[in-house]
Amino acid sequence: MKILYKNISMVLLSGVIMLTGCYKDESTEGLLEQNKVGLSDSKTDEVISVFQGELLNLKPTLSQSMKNNMDDLSFQWSVYDNSPTSNYTLPRFTIGNEYELKYTVSGESFTLGQNYLLRLTVTEKSTGISSFLNYRLLIANKYGTGWVVLEDKAGKGDLSFVFPDYTVEHGIYTDRNTTVLTNPKKLEIVPYSITDDISASGKRMYILADGGSQEYNFLTMVKKFDYSFLFFSAPPVIKPSVMNFTSASANSASRSANLGIAINNGKAHSNLVGGFPGVKKWGDIALTPGGTQNYNLAPFASGGSTYPAVVYDNTSKRFFYIRGYSPTPVAGSLEAFPSAASSEGVFDMNNVGMTMIFQDSADVVKSINAVMRSDDNQPYLYKYKTESTSSAPIITLSKTQMNAPGFLSYTAAAGSTTTPHIYY
Structure with missing residues (x-):
């Protein structure tokens, strides 16, 4: 009798296996093809050098496989640290939310000489599906070589820069700073590195005036500290x-x-x-x-x-x-x-x-x-x-x-x- 029970169990188990193996999977029937957003730009093939104060203008080619509904797309331009130790887990900041990027590079957000990864994320609102395009940026120093000139314009101070080819850029200070310089007196430049533990070690530049005196960042051309803070x-x-x-x-x-x-x-x-x-x-x-x-x-x-x-x-x-x-x-x-x-x-x-x-x-x-x-x-x-x-x-x-x-x-x-x- 024990042997009979074992044989019956084996027959029943085989039947279950056969039933399972013969099941027809119909789960893929009726799936709809999704719209695919394509992004391309020849500028992604090389590092883009951009100067402080310069307009960064990017507009990649965008295509859609099934429709052409721009209203269903959202855009985000995010900047990441692109140093060898970066893991890109969190963006440092967002600089645009439009299809075409028009952003003036500022010293407050970008560090001179630093490499960055700029990522465009395009998301289809109806499905939540996102597409990506990466650019490589290098913040270059436009004012690395030349002469800085302190100007007095009817009692208001400003800076001009004379480049090695003798071209001149005016209004450097007023274009980038809100602190007004009144009755400017003197530029002081320290030609060797200073370590004061207030900011990173390096050369120093001071603008002296009756009003608005300050330590000035001659690399980014923006104010660092008020005179009294020093x-x-x-x-x-x-x-x-x-x-x-x-x-x-x-x-x-x-x-x-x-x-x-x-x-x-x-x-x-x-x-x-x-x-x-x-x-x-x-x-x-x-x-x-x-x-x-x-x-x-x-x-x-x-x-x-x-x-x-x-x-x-x-x-x-x-x-x-x-x-x-x-x-x-x-x-x-x-x-x-x-x-x-x-x-x-x-x-x-x-x-x-x-x-x-x-x-x-x-x-x-x-x-x-x-x-x-x-x-x-x-x-x-x-x-x-x-x-x-x-x-x-x-x-x-x-x-x-x-x-x-x-x-x-x-x-x-x-x-x-x-x-x-x-x-x-």
């Missing part, structure tokens, strides 16, 4: 004339910052640099050796290895220097020059007795030309250097009465570093 404690009066960093080296290939020096409203502020952690900004007003703020600096500064920053007080009519760091006296204070720094037969750094009206680099490395106006309105050329040694401590070089008609009323001047001339 100080630990903002000065009560904003009237800048100098904001730069001195260097102990004259070799352009190895120059680095020695000390930051800012002159605002005639007062000195210093900015320590170095390999220590933390944010570096300009400090409080430097005090005289007597512990007062009773001085008014000329709008010039120099510096070198021995004397990191050299400034001139038109109130006491003498030079001071500011050291890079020392706990006593406090770093940033104005200090008198040692008596050994001056030659009796030339002039005394601590007792000049004239008003400084101009200063710039001379044609000899680490030497400075300073033009003074005497009480009887005569121009004198004072020359000094910013480096000394224990065996040669004297830094005063010469004092000469100038034969330079009209110099006392100059509007612009520059010292030559290749010939012994001052152009005005």
Whole structure:
């Protein structure tokens, strides 16, 4: 009997298997063919270089296999980081929702020199089916080589850029920035890298004006920081004339910052640099050796290895220097020059007795030309250097009465570093 039951079970199981194997699948009958959206553009074959401030205009070829209903399509242009470590899981931002992309590349969204993947997603609203097209972007630097010019247009500041082929682009500042520059005074460019832990290490550029002074990004041509933000404690009066960093080296290939020096409203502020952690900004007003703020600096500064920053007080009519760091006296204070720094037969750094009206680099490395106006309105050329040694401590070089008609009323001047001339 047991054997009989087993045979019956085997027969029943075989029947189930046969029934299952003979089932006719009719699930694919009646399926409708879906509309297919095709996207193509020859620009996807290469990297698209685009400049900051330039219009990015893209309109790929679009086709539909079954209908031509653009109203049923939605569009999204998304930008992704295209670095080797990117996984494209999330878009950085969306820059358009129309079929044709018209987007002005801005420094706020795109980083100069960065590679990006730009993806167009086309979705059919009725079905939810999406099609994709990828572009590769490189944000290029249009202003990498040339000359930046600060302009005063009836009291309002602007920038122009002169390219190596001598073509000129005007309105660079006003086209990209909303902060108004009033009574622009000066452009300050630091030609070597600065590490201040406020922003990425690199060269610095400052626009000085009666209103709207700022640190400026000369790569993207947009404002970085307000002038007051660059100080630990903002000065009560904003009237800048100098904001730069001195260097102990004259070799352009190895120059680095020695000390930051800012002159605002005639007062000195210093900015320590170095390999220590933390944010570096300009400090409080430097005090005289007597512990007062009773001085008014000329709008010039120099510096070198021995004397990191050299400034001139038109109130006491003498030079001071500011050291890079020392706990006593406090770093940033104005200090008198040692008596050994001056030659009796030339002039005394601590007792000049004239008003400084101009200063710039001379044609000899680490030497400075300073033009003074005497009480009887005569121009004198004072020359000094910013480096000394224990065996040669004297830094005063010469004092000469100038034969330079009209110099006392100059509007612009520059010292030559290749010939012994001052152009005005």
